[in-house]
Amino acid sequence: MKSRTTWRWNPVRGEYEKGAPPPLEGTGEISAIDAFTNKRMLLLGGTGFVGKVLLAMVLDRFPELKHIVVQVRRKKNVSGQQRFDSEVLHSASLRPIVQQIGEMAVREKVLVVEGDVGQPLCGISSDHLELLKGKVDVVVNLAGVVDFDPPVNESFEPNVYGTLHIIELVKLLNARLVHVSTAYVAGKKNGRISEDIPIEGYFPRRGERDDEHFSVAEELKWYEQFVKETRDSRATNPRPIRDRLREGGLRRADYWGWTNTYTYTKSMGEQLIAATPGLTYAIVRPAIVESSLHFPFPGWNEGFTTSAPLVLMGGEGVKGWPVRNGPLEIIPVDLVTAGILIVTAAVLCEKHNRVYHLASADENPIMLPRLVAFLGMNARYKHKRKKSGNRLANIWKAYVETQVITVESLQARRSRLHRGLDVMHAVLTLGKTLFGAKRVGPYLKSLRDTRRQIRAQEVTLDKFLPFMFHNSFIFETRNIRQAASMLTNEDLKRLRWDPEWIDWADYWVNIHTKGIEKWIRPVFTASRKTGT
Amino acid sequence: MNKAAFYDLDGTLLSCNLVTMHAYYARNDRSILKSVYQFTKVLLSVPLYFGLDLYSRSLFNIFSFRAYRGMHRDRLIGLSDDLFEVTLKPSIFPQAEALIRTTRELGYRNVLVTGTLDFQVRPIALHFGIDEVICNRLEFRNHIATGRVLPPLIAENEKAHRIREYAAEEDIDLGQSCAFSDSSADVPMLSAVGHPVATNPTRRLRHVALEMNWPILELRESSSKFPPFLSVAKVH
DSSP states (O other), X not given: OEEOOSEEEETTTTEEEESOOOOOOOOOSSOHHHHHTTOEEEEEXXXXXXXXXXXXXXXXXXXXXXXXXXXXXXXXXXXXXXXXXXXXXXXXXXXXXXXXXOHHHHHHHEEEEEOOTTSGGGGOOHHXXXXXXXXXXXXXXXXXXXXXSOOHHHHHIIIIIHHHHHHXXXXXXXXXXXXXXXXXXXXXXXXXXXXXXXXXXXXXXXXXXXXXXXOXXXXXXXXXXXXXXXXXXXXXXOSXXXXXXXXXXXXXXXXXXXXXXXXXXXXXXXXXXXXXXXXOEEEEEEOEEESOSSSSSTTXXXXXXXXXXXXXXXXXXXXXXXXXXXXXXXXEHHHHHHHHHHHHHHHHTTOOOSEEEEXXXXXXXXXXXXXXXXXXXXXXXXXXXXXXXXXXXXXXXXXXXXXXXXXXXXXXXXXXXXXXXXHHHHHXXXXXXXXXXXXXXXHHHHHHHHHHHHHHHHHHHHHHHIIIIIOOEEEOOHHHHHHHHTSOHHHHHHXXXXXXXXXXXXXXXXXXXXXXXXXXXXXXXHHHHHTO | OBEEEEEOOBTTTBSOOHHHHHHHHHHTSSSHHHHHHHHHHHHHHHHHHHHHHHHOHHHHHHHHHHTTTTOBHHHHHHTHHHHIIIIIGGGBOTTHHHHHHHHHHTTEEEEEEEEEEHHHHHHHHHHXXXXXXXXXXXXXXXXXXXEEEOSSOOSTHHHXXXXXXXXXXXTBOGGGOEEXXXXXXXXXXXXXXXXXXEESOOHHHHHHHHHHTOOEEOTTSTXXXXXXXXXGGGGO
């Protein structure tokens, strides 16, 4: 549907303006088209959410690129090529492009190599390495584990040791590196986060602990020792090793000032790259990556790693949201991939900076209380027409508005809720004794399920508290705007960096929420049923 | 050259109007008390709306948009799907979808030309699979509606003007195009095309249609026949 109007929405000023947006004009210092012509790109992490959109965008926008080598990890009996075919080539994100240019053309352009960033030289076979040596111009690394709090080894292996293997590979191939990290390596900070903060030796609590120094080598020593001690104590400590490894990672991250194990290990990955002499690199730090705005189609999303859990919880009728009156740093995935390609072009032209934040709040912030209101309106829409479940609960969820609350108020609500659930449990247990398991058993089971769901919601919400309540970030994006302004006008028709024009109301209501309901909820519901 | 089918919305494709749409937002304010207060205000204004509509559609529009003053744009957009499901969808006339499908199959480009607001039109246009929309927009200051509409107000003569402008830009042959409306306020729009159709006409428009020999179509009745220039309609 196209709207014929002479007015355009200015999301920053919150009003309509007369006329079309000014045409984007670049200085032409960098030509992305020339930079990509006859070049070869090695893509690590091409099976992930961002990786697939990036691959689709490269295929769609830069036919001049000679080859894209995609490294894919084998999974048990499924080869890398088979995984590429099923998980990438035939995925919803690539389907429009494959239909447009043809599967044969894609197969001719894309070379799949099996590998694993957890292995030396990323586990690429010596035959393939011989084939690629000196022929890959740029390595784009999107590989890594993005879970916030996995057991520490599951984060260290890909995000720290994996980065060491990538550096080895890039040096062997004599290529340049575009490394995708996260803006949240800044850690527990508030306010504007500069792109110029030195990478090596960085830890978020540096200002508070002037006498301490952060060193990746020391952290690797700590890690080896901690994992060994935890595993060795299996006989004396009855708690599951996974739990203790998870807690150990979180404690260590918190000690240095990072929000979780993910940001802690990603920062170390960056520090290893920055410490490597002679490496031509750029580090791209996206904020929270969300559904696509336009490409490959509006609303494309995948996985639970972004704000999807919050949107799903909002849809289930959670009413109290502990947020501060600050922005949530979100950025649509297609803007992220456009940003990565702009940076890659800059790296190929050797006119790049070291760090690029890809975020929105610098120019067009979406404030958290607005998002809370959107969650409430979505719950109203869903629960008004919900046929299943308790009718009274559905009415309550539909008509009671969401509220912005403090963490203290959240804790008080939680304890009241759990006390209430305890009382209900006691009453039902008594009922079971008096009236028998056959009559009361189903109610007890239902109560247990509700409790499990509430607990899962609490855990999810707690994971997001650093980004919603405890800290308020604005990531400066000067470098990506500068790089985009250096492109040619022809490039700017293919790649745009314009988060300042995102109409957040339209995006959140008509694109993002619908995208999550369409692409994420079915997977989420299925996984809840199977208990995975 | 291309041809287009221009549709009015309220009263033509569905029975809702600007007042019922605003009443929805009044009923769904942030608290029950606010909802009761706002809805009472709408109820009390109904006689005034009725009189204004009889006198001038433009004045009616201007007055009804004033009721949105102070509302946040997020809320207007955030509730638009619910508005569609609760209020608009049930009021779609039985033959409306068949008519739009028919014009599409006959190669007309379907265009909504309506005084309704953009966020209300969006779900309707998506539901009907309408290609393009010419509609009104509210003025906002810092995301809050001022109660004014952005110029030009899409109503009466302005609809005809926008259709001509659209036709010139899109290479549309207005002589081969058709337009559908229920109101005498849209006589200029109907007169701008080669095939005007008085659709569920008001008494005044029915009178004009009989005088001008325009076909009359009742989308409220499922047995109603489409005008002869839409001959494929017989298939449906």
